[in-house]
Amino acid sequence: MIIRDAKFIISAVKPEQYPEGDLPEVALAGRSNVGKSSLINRLLNRRGLARTSGTPGKTQQLNYYLLNEDFYFVDLPGYGFARVPKDVKAQWGKMIGTYLDKRENLKLVMQLVDIRHAPSKEDVEMYQYLAHYARPHAIIVTKADKVARGQYQKHVKIIRQTLGVLPGTPIILTSAETGLGKQEVWDLIAKYVGV
Template sequence: MKVNRSEFIISAVGPSQYPQDALPEVALAGRSNVGKSSLINKMINRRNLARTSSQPGKTQTLNYYRINDDLYFVDLPGYGYAKVSQEQRRKWGQFIEEYLTGREPLKLLLLLIDARHEPTKDDVLMYEWVRHFELPLVVVATKADKLPKSQWQKNVKIVKETLGMPKDAPFVLFSSETGMGKEELWSLIESAIGYKDPNLDENLMNTP
């Protein structure tokens, strides 16, 4: 997908604030500081549309970013940050669960895992929860550039085995620094939302 326009739309905390234009939505989940904002910025070729933070737990809402007029990226609050109160975590969990299980335009969930480390208990719980509800899912292992290339295969195996992923489950090794995995991830997103490149249709029409 060629991104011509991207913009931040709203920070939502409930259904009354969600966009009502029925564009397909791709949500991003993962623990705090796993790189959700950096991934969004890389996918849309922008440096600072999705704000990154060195302070874990900063995202406390569903942040909607509209891409062209084709889809939304929805950045979910990061999980697993110890300094967030139990009550706050309960509230986040409640509205995230309501969104993931009840939002009709949601077409795909990207579950981000730090490729450098074995998935945490929270990562495993999130993965199992998503599988239980049979949500369309792609696991994205981030920060690949921070690993020597010689360790990629080993760490990918650890991530997949710890989560208990089926062999054919979609998986992308990604780097927000180098762009590794970007095209593969776009291909999976396009398939999930039923995207058709209008330029291809135009080219076919113009073919003698």
């Protein structure tokens, strides 16, 4: 896929702020710091489009990026960040839940997990949620550059087993650092948004 044009549209916190129209949306979900914004930048070859940070919890709204006037990336707030007050956490959970549950434009959820860690309780909850609501989804394993190639399969197995990944669910290894997996992710996206 050739992305001629990518632009930030809006940070939404409630459904009234979601863009109007019926363009398809691809959402990126995952823990704070897993690499959602970095993956967006890598996929689009735009270094600073999605704000990334070493400080978890940077993305606190649903950030919409319009690509080629054809479809949107939706960068969801990261979950599982310990140093956030309980009420703020509950609000994020509700915000993400409302979006995943109700949004008809949503065609694919990419759930990101860090290759180095076994999925957390929240990762498992998110996965079960996607499976339960039968949202088309894929597991995107991030930061592959952080482990040796010979260790990939061991880590993927832990992720698959801990999440209880359904048979047939794509699992793609990526690195925003090296660009690993970029083509595979684009092929996946193309399949679901039909562009």
